[in-house]
Amino acid sequence: MTSIKPFQLEDLFTINPVNLDPLTENFNISFYSQYLISWPNLFYKSVEQPLGATSGYMMAKTEGQLSKMEYHTHITAVTVQDQYRRISLASKLCLQLEKISEVQQTLFIDLFVKVTNLLGKMLYEKLGYSVYRRVVGYYGGGRSMPDDRTAIDDDIDAFDMRKSLPLDRDSQTVREMGEKVYVLPNEVVF
Template identity: 40%
Template structure:
């Protein structure tokens, strides 16, 4: 059984089980603390009985900079899932779903139009998970995940920009049916 609550800074000492997953993006300390300071309702954890963090979701609310308001790629006020991860031993127990639902409730409380996230096109399990929760592919971001200079064999990979409309978007203006056929460059994503 997990306890769901807001992230606290001392949780950084307890998230290693989650961050060992090769598909989980990890960040430096200041990045986590920035999210905690700016968007505390969008940073939730699942704590196991032993006190370790067995899952967490980190998100934010934002819009594109005003200078891009007339661009076809402009994003209005929306929520974004930066990280969702669950420790391997706690997967398939509903933790990811609960964490996502908590972030969706916070997005509605912030009056967001939609929630978006980026996922590797090859991460079929995550794509299936998000589709079951009502997310759909809005567009393909070409070469979003770049290769690493330290590894000459590493290749870049496309990302799906997936979205789910929130309560505010009654007319579903910010989702599309044919997202897999709509490609953009990483420079078009803010």
């Protein structure tokens, strides 16, 4: 049986089995700590009973301005330990975030997923997310900042995926055919 619990600072010592996944981005302790301090209700874990093992976690934040129709919840990381996959745990973590975001009255939830991460993209589409735009060179790492938005590269590009929430009554924060809208990383600003 799985339960959702608030993430605590000491949980950083128990998430290594979750973070070993090659698709999971790892951060330094100060980054995790900043999320715990700034957005404690958007940072939580899934725990398996009766063992109490952490099976996954969600780390998110709010950003943007409501007046500019950009106030949203951003998923920084959602990950599940490999032995707990295929039981809808990632979906459960995402649906919990939707409930929290609706209470906080954000307009949408967004995330970035690697263009080559087809399973991740399918999961988010199943949950009602759609591609808003393609961010060219988002995962470029040590490379220089790209300056040509038409120089697409599936290995380093990301899809900015969004799901409109009830406060966005007219679905102004999502679009169709987002795969055909190319932007550079420095153009993604909130």
